[in-house]
Amino acid sequence: MTSLTALALVCSLKKSETPSSSELLARQVLDELAEHGCAGDAIRVADHPVAFGVSTDEGHGDAWPTIREKVLAADIVVIATPIWMGQPSSVCKMVLERLDAEIGETDEQGRMSTYGKVGAIAVVGNEDGAHHVTAQVAQALTDVGFTLPPNAVTYWVGEAMHGTDYRDLAETPEKTAGTTRTLAANTTHLARLLRDAEYPPA
Numbered sequence: 011m012t013s014l015t016a017l018a019l020v021c022s023l024k025k026s027e028t029p030s031s032s033e034l035l036a037r038q039v040l041d042e043l044a045e046h047g048c049a050g051d052a053i054r055v056a057d058h059p060v061a062f063g064v065s066t067d068e069g070h071g072d073a074w075p076t077i078r079e080k081v082l083a084a085d086i087v088v089i090a091t092p093i094w095m096g097q098p099s100s101v102c103k104m105v106l107e108r109l110d111a112e113i114g115e116t117d118e119q120g121r122m123s124t125y126g127k128v129g130a131i132a133v134v135g136n137e138d139g140a141h142h143v144t145a146q147v148a149q150a151l152t153d154v155g156f157t158l159p160p161n162a163v164t165y166w167v168g169e170a171m172h173g174t175d176y177r178d179l180a181e182t183p184e185k186t187a188g189t190t191r192t193l194a195a196n197t198t199h200l201a202r203l204l205r206d207a208e209y210p211p212a
Contacts, residue, residue, distance in 0.1 A: 016050035017084040021091040021102035026054045031134040031176035036090035042194035066111045085201040086128045093135030098143045106150040120212030124155030126204045128197045134176045136168035159196035164189040
């Protein structure tokens with residue numbers, strides 16, 4: 011089995027000293043990916059001084075170039091975000107804006123640097139909006155060159171207007187665990203296919 015690598019970009023508004031449901035679900039995704047021969051790591055984006063912008067490097071201490079190197083080295087990139095006001099988090103939107111720069115980063119055959127990389131999405135919240143958030147993130151990922159397989163998303167949404175977080179649950183709901191397993195199986199399968207068969211020149 012061909013070995014693969016994955017990177018989870020955790021888009022919680024909180025830094026690492028604060029527990030995060032988004033990170034919990036992201037790490038559960040990484041655990042399932044490991045079952046398919048895919049070694050992974052997670053970055054809590056809020057821990058790093060990522061600048062606002064749409065270039066690969068905004069200068070002045072911008073942390074995105076270092077994160078970008080890890081994105082480009084990975085076969086699978088997982089975007090993990092909470093839902094806020096029915097939307098992806100502001101950190102998630104900033105990450106997607108920074109990935110927009112990849113549209114202009116092409117090889118000698120006109121293919122984006124992200125071609126051949128597989129995207130996946132993990133969403134948590136205690137309000138409605140998981141499908142809307144998924145649609146926004148999925149559209150953005152495909153725009154900037156990632157490929158998504160079927161069922162490339164896992165999510166948990168608690169009862170609206172209640173305070174229970176995903177990390178507060180005594181055990182992972184089977185529906186979420188099942189979608190996480192499917193995500194891992196499909197993303198690793200597609201990543202191996204794309205490694206063996208590159209996209210044609212643009």
